[in-house]
Amino acid sequence: xxxxxxxxxxxxxxxxxxxxxxxxxxxxxxxxxxxxxxxxxxxxxxxxxxxxxxxxxxxxxxxxxxxxxxxxxxxxxxxxxxxxxxxxxxxxxxxxxxxxxxxxxxxxxxxxx
Amino acid sequence: xxxxxxxxxxxxxxxxxxxxxxxxxxxxxxxxxxxxxxxxxxxxxxxxxxxxxxxxxxxxxxxxxxxxxxxxxxxxxxxxxxxxxxxxxxxxxxxxxxxxxxxxxxxxxxxxxx
Numbered sequence: 001x002x003x004x005x006x007x008x009x010x011x012x013x014x015x016x017x018x019x020x021x022x023x024x025x026x027x028x029x030x031x032x033x034x035x036x037x038x039x040x041x042x043x044x045x046x047x048x049x050x051x052x053x054x055x056x057x058x059x060x061x062x063x064x065x066x067x068x069x070x071x072x073x074x075x076x077x078x079x080x081x082x083x084x085x086x087x088x089x090x091x092x093x094x095x096x097x098x099x100x101x102x103x104x105x106x107x108x109x110x111x112x113x
Numbered sequence: 114x115x116x117x118x119x120x121x122x123x124x125x126x127x128x129x130x131x132x133x134x135x136x137x138x139x140x141x142x143x144x145x146x147x148x149x150x151x152x153x154x155x156x157x158x159x160x161x162x163x164x165x166x167x168x169x170x171x172x173x174x175x176x177x178x179x180x181x182x183x184x185x186x187x188x189x190x191x192x193x194x195x196x197x198x199x200x201x202x203x204x205x206x207x208x209x210x211x212x213x214x215x216x217x218x219x220x221x222x223x224x225x226x227x
Contacts, residue, residue: 041219042204042216042217058214090157104156
């Protein structure tokens with residue numbers, strides 16, 4: 001089992017460019033999440049998907065969109081990147097929204113110049 | 114306003130001694146608490162958790178204590194090992210509340226010296 005995988009590992013964007021971060025899990029989990037972690041900060045929830053076909057905003061959704069492509073995959077899109085979106089992005093999954101334990105991917109380090 | 118606070122950004126401990134990491138919370142609706150460990154360039158990994166109906170949970174060298182009246186929890190690692198050096202995040206959930214997401218503290222970097 002690979003668990004939760006994320007691509008790419010690193011990305012540098014110019015202000016205004018767009019990109020999609022990919023996430024996939026092979027644990028047959030129903031719920032998936034996108035977090036960002038800034039220096040000296042805890043993880044903050046951007047969007048989550050309770051189950052296939054549903055998505056909801058988290059604490060910091062502005063500037064992002066998500067797609068739950070199927071049960072395995074949950075992508076995060078930056079339509080017009082801004083320097084404030086420079087961060088490390090983590091995808092996570094759990095058996096259900098009410099399952100406390102979440103499994104995290106290795107992260108994508110994004111720099112917007 | 115931070116709902117989960119880890120007031121010590123770093124902690125240094127000698128190998129073999131006890132490490133105590135602290136976490137305070139403000140939301141009395143939180144009913145489940147977790148600790149995650151994170152190594153550099155990796156995602157957080159689940160370590161141990163505790164329900165609000167308990168005051169202690171043990172798993173090997175790791176014990177979490179919960180003091181609901183003080184809204185405080187702590188993670189004890191005994192004995193500490195160099196491989197325990199990592200950033201530890203405290204997280205809380207009001208599962209019975211909104212979307213069931215986890216609220217994370219800022220983390221405490223633990224260094225265990227040989």
